[in-house]
Amino acid sequence: DVKVTQSSRYLVKRTGEKVFLECVQDMDHENMFWYRQDPGLGLRLIYFSYDVKMKEKGDIPEGYSVSREKKERFSLILESASTNQTSMYLCASSSEGLGFSGELFFGEGSRLTVL
């Protein structure tokens, strides 16, 4: 069965802390994505990666960075967490490249609260 695993379902952090959100997929997919989900705003793309060590900014990359050292793992990093980064973070992967027609496979999400 297809699996995207996010390491933490719930996190509580303090303002200014460095936060790591980890995502692992077992489908050998080339593409991986980090989205942020907020009520009334839907899903917004933070960063995506189409290959190891490759990354592209999405629609809202400010305040975030990413790392993809291995094909199966894509990490989202908040260098200095702020309260406006309190949100649900969703990781996804896909096997399709350019000319996107494929399916995104999502993890269960990581709900981050920054105090």
Place this chain on the structure above:
Amino acid sequence: AQSVTQLDSQVPVFEEAPVELRCNYSSSVSVYLFWYVQYPNQGLQLLLKYLSGSTLVKGINGFEAEFNKSQTSFHLRKPSVHISDTAEYFCAVSRRTGANNLFFGTGTRLTVIP
């Protein structure tokens, strides 16, 4: 650029009644269209997609959607809903070429009332 508008943020409906969730898109190029569903405390999963061919697309759990190019719509329908259909539904669009991403709508929360 592509954009997606889901006209209803919340849709309450009685069990066994039909439902339609509306989605309109905007794009200057040809697109692929998707509906995803998010059950409580879970990630999103694909419900159905339109790539080409027949404009009526059937998905999982008895859902279907119709692509209407002239009205730039991709409405989701089910003739008879169940309690288990209570979830949030997202419409999404991607370009047919040169795309690496889906653009999602803001979601419609479907609540099925017993």
